[in-house]
Amino acid sequence: MPPTAHRRRYPSDTTAREWALIEPLLPLPACQTKAGGRPEKWHRRDIIDAIRYLVDNGVKWRALPADYPPWQTVYYHFAAWQRRGVIASLRDQLRRQIRTGQGRCPWPVTLIVDSQSVKGAETVSKATRGFDAGKKINGRKRHIAVDTLGLPVMITVTPASTTDRDAARELLWRLRLMQPQITQVWADFAYAGQLTSWSDDFLHMTLRTVSRPRGAKGFVVLPRRWKVERTLGWIMKARRNVRDYERLPQHSEAHLTWALITLMTRRLTRQGPHTEWAKKQNLTPESCTGTA
The missing domain is CATH 3.30.420.10 (Ribonuclease H-like superfamily/Ribonuclease H)
Structure with missing residues (x-):
């Protein structure tokens, strides 16, 4: 399902550039895998916008605005992505892009x-x-x-x-x-x-x-x-x-991570396309020893 026509309804919603950055980093929908599955009813951009709204504004799940998907659907994706490691993977990939863009390993x-x-x-x-x-x-x-x-x-x-x-x-x-x-x-x-x-x-x-320092105050x-x-x-x-x-500490970790994911996507899209420096250097984790 395509995303709703009303984009940027709230300050926490993704911009077009942010969504272009996030979408390729998400796993394929079940209907596009070999195992198959039902097509997703709601567009993932609307799901992520709803999660970001909740984290940024601190509302209850049941208090999500009506122009987002149903809160049960949003919560299902939030919990499933946390359980499957999707949120951690998204965090790590965005971090690597920022570091690469600054010429770091x-x-x-x-x-x-x-x-x-x-x-x-x-x-x-x-x-x-x-x-x-x-x-x-x-x-x-x-x-x-x-x-x-x-x-x-x-x-x-x-x-x-x-x-x-x-x-x-x-x-x-x-x-x-x-x-x-x-x-x-x-x-x-x-x-x-x-x-x-x-x-x-x-x-x-x-x-x-x-x-x-000794004697330091304040x-x-x-x-x-x-x-x-x-x-x-x-x-x-x-x-x-x-x-x-x-109720679950894992969900607390996910909310903290989503706040930082939003920060990283905005930093990346504000700075423009990230560099291909790492690809040209063919870097691996082992080659980064000695760099910060």
Whole structure:
């Protein structure tokens, strides 16, 4: 089904250039595969516009405007794409395009990690929430790894009671499996201790910490760490991410990722077509060692 004629009804809707960028990165509809399937009733652009509207404005699923597809259809695609890894794949492909457009290797070797605790709504179950004693927050904690441009590489959501060190073990382990070219990770002092030696000995990944200057008061811009803190600020511009409303932590991760996907598509379309630099250089993850 073609997209509805009324384009750009809301500021969060995709532009023509954004949709031209996103459409080829999505998996083929079932009806176009060998296995076959029913044709999709609603155009995918309308589905993505509805998801972006919900993330940007923080409304309930049932409160989606009537000129979008039914909320049940939008939620089905949102959950299915998260479960099948489509959202993560879209995030990674857009990140590689931005890095390529700036003459960098598509696969980063240096990351920065940090966490953020947010309050959980009553819809967040007791089993998936906790109390962050340091921040005095009852809810969930977001753990994010970004490259040196502040672009997302991995996001995980845990109960707020989970310590940064415990969550980092799982995060770094997954990064080693999925991003084997990574050699160095920067973090704040909360990640110091046994985690540093564990990362070096078992993952062959150097974990370095950046501490606040002695005697510093109030807000201080810290080397390297400011990039991941800026990314957390980008996430909070989407109202759905100001508080955690999701029953499943995986859906919280998806909402965070969609906010950053919107940021990346707008950055790419604002800058114009991305360069073919990486293709000409025939780069692989192994060839990126030593570059950020």
